[in-house]
Amino acid sequence: MILLVHDDREYLREPGTELQTDLGVLEIPEEVEPGDVLTTHLDEEFRVRRLRGPDLFHHFQRTGAPMLPRDVGLVVGETGVAAGDRVLDAGTGTGVLAGYLGRLGVEVITYERDPEFAEVARENMALAGVDDRVEVRSGDVLEGLDSHSGFDAVTLDTEDAPSVVERVPETLADGGFLAVYSPFVEATRDVVEAARERLSNVRAIETIQRELDVDTRGTRPSTGPVGHSGYLVFARNV
Ligand SMILES: C[S@@+](CC[C@H](N)C(=O)[O-])C[C@H]1O[C@@H](n2cnc3c(N)ncnc32)[C@H](O)[C@@H]1O
Known part of the structure; x- marks a missing residue:
């Protein structure tokens, strides 16, 4: 699959198909390459783009509420995977976290x-090109835990x-990391308490992101809503 981009519009399509919009009919060649510019029969141009992490966040089919890219960044930064x-x-849910990890080369x-x-997540992993290293298993993680050991995170x-x-x-392997995302502070407290009894370096953080408004008069923090997304708990098996 490729992305066809015109200003702030994006369409996900397969090579060899057709895109029909109010900008005209676009024939997409089989041999299309990222960076190509294709023109509709009304002379409107679309740039061809390969899907990268944030594109996958926007174009994955959604099931469970996906983790935001900024929270994925924290998980990767804090665990070093x-x-x-x-x-x-x-749980896999939409598979945003799993897809990003797969794109980093993580198994x-x-x-x-x-x-x-789970079926939708498998299709999303195929779209991300990581279905060879992200295995989506149907089932409750609690029932699967016994068959696993030695994970880095x-x-x-x-x-x-x-x-x-x-x-x-x-x-977990020795020195491996736990990362837990929770939308609610009550669940975060329960996770912290469970982790303190068994793991070390237990930390809980809230993720907030504030946009900057940049215009001709000057630059300042946006007066829009505070960008709270959730809580993350990190701990280590030492
Ligand atoms: C919020 S979504 C996860 C989103 C995911 N982190 C992402 O980045 O797209 C939570 C998912 O966990 C699944 N789930 C909840 N408890 C589970 C469990 N014990 N074992 C496996 N999956 C579970 C739910 O069905 C739901 O799809």
């Missing part, structure tokens, strides 16, 4: 208890994360 590392993830096993969501985005954390030390 890198190419060749192994990550156990749950991911991700659990999704809703079979229909465990990443959780599920309501039952505190129960999963109780069993994380057996799943």
Whole structure:
């Protein structure tokens, strides 16, 4: 799949198909390359773009509320996961976190208890080109935990994360990291308490991002809504 971009419009299409919009009919050649410029029969231009991480966030089919790219950035920065590392993830949901990790070269096993969501996530991993290293398993991560050990990181985005954390030390390699995303502060507290009993370096943070308004009069923080997304707990198996 490729992206066809005209100003702030984007369309996801397969090479060899046709795009019909109010800007005209666009024939997409089989041999299309990123960077090509294609012209509709009304002489409107579309630039061809390969999908990258933020494009996948916008164009993945959505099921569970996806993690925002800024929270993905924190998970990657705080755990240091890198190419060749192994990550156990749950729940897959839309697969944004799993897809980003796969694009970094991380080997991911991700659990999704809703079979229909799992199927959509598999299609999303194929769209991201990471289906060879992100394995989406249908099922409850709690039931799958016994068969796993030695992971470099465990990443959780599920309501039952505190129960999963109780069993994380057996799943993590020595020095491996736990990262838990929660939308609510109550769940965050439960995760912190479960992690403190079993892991070290336990930290909880809230993620807030403030935009800057930049215009001809000057630059200042936006007066728009505060960009709160959620809470993240990090801990380490030492
Ligand atoms: C908020 S979404 C996860 C979004 C994901 N982190 C992403 O970046 O797209 C939560 C998902 O977890 C799944 N889930 C909840 N508890 C689970 C469990 N115990 N095992 C596996 N999946 C679970 C839900 O079905 C839901 O799809």
